[in-house]
Amino acid sequence: MDIRVFETDAEVAAAVAGRVAEAIRARPTLVLGLAAGGTPVATYAELRARFAAGQVDFSHVTTFNIDEFAGIEPSHPGSFRQFMQVHFFSGVNIDPHRIHFLDGSAADLEVECDRYEKAIENAGGIDLQLLGIGTNGHIGFNEPGPALVARTHRVRLHAITRRENAALFSGDVSRVPREALTMGVGTIFRARAIAVVATGQRKAAAVARAVLGPITTHVPASLLQLHGRVELYLDRAAASRL
Ligand code: GLP
Numbered sequence: 001m002d003i004r005v006f007e008t009d010a011e012v013a014a015a016v017a018g019r020v021a022e023a024i025r026a027r028p029t030l031v032l033g034l035a036a037g038g039t040p041v042a043t044y045a046e047l048r049a050r051f052a053a054g055q056v057d058f059s060h061v062t063t064f065n066i067d068e069f070a071g072i073e074p075s076h077p078g079s080f081r082q083f084m085q086v087h088f089f090s091g092v093n094i095d096p097h098r099i100h101f102l103d104g105s106a107a108d109l110e111v112e113c114d115r116y117e118k119a120i121e122n123a124g125g126i127d128l129q130l131l132g133i134g135t136n137g138h139i140g141f142n143e144p145g146p147a148l149v150a151r152t153h154r155v156r157l158h159a160i161t162r163r164e165n166a167a168l169f170s171g172d173v174s175r176v177p178r179e180a181l182t183m184g185v186g187t188i189f190r191a192r193a194i195a196v197v198a199t200g201q202r203k204a205a206a207v208a209r210a211v212l213g214p215i216t217t218h219v220p221a222s223l224l225q226l227h228g229r230v231e232l233y234l235d236r237a238a239a240s241r242l
Pocket of ligand 1: 132133134139141
């Protein structure tokens with residue numbers, strides 16, 4: 001893994017935004033995989049600023065977000081779709097038709113997962129996937145366990161994951177959906193390059209297990225050791241156990 005350690009969260013955001021902007025300059029039709037969560041918020045702010053300064057043009061970029069809660073509408077304020085709207089899409093010129101999202105309110109969630117796999121395939125696959133790591137080592141919503149699923153699928157969220165996402169639901173964990181849809185590890189691994197972003201002391205243990213630990217489904221992020229093109233963007237705190 002190509003590990004890059006920065007002093008601060010802001011420096012991490014600048015580096016990741018620079019990586020994305022460079023990829024778009026090299027390939028204006030970039031297919032970009034995105035992640036919700038607190039970690040990439042600073043990166044998205046940095047990308048919005050670069051767009052406002054005329055430094056990057058998203059008009060031909062296609063995006064696929066990695067996961068979404070099940071059982072809520074895309075318009076629900078707690079949905080990742082709304083999160084992305086607020087933190088990123090509203091501030092850049094991505095064509096709304098090129099924004100792809102799992103719909104957790106679809107009538108048949110299995111059909112919805114299949115639709116998403118095909119949409120990624122039809123777009124030519126993901127060129128660059130931005131990825132966060134859960135404190136329990138999850139990637140997307142692929143939770144630790146005895147087995148992992150390769151394709152986009154429906155998952156039951158672990159209690160810790162629901163607690164960590166409570167802020168999206170006014171801090172009330174009982175309102176966080178119990179299930180979600182997520183790209184599978186196979187879907188994520190088909191991305192031609194993966195940029196993992198982790199900041200803060202609370203991610204240090206998961207980062208260490210992902211980078212140094214044995215490859216195990218109990219730490220889904222450890223599988224990243226098998227992908228040939230993973231870049232890890234860390235601040236000092238997240239890198240402190242390496
Ligand atoms: C969340 C999301 C992931 C995210 C990860 C880390 O539960 N499913 O897409 O990357 O966990 O989140 P955060 O950046 O808020 O720590």
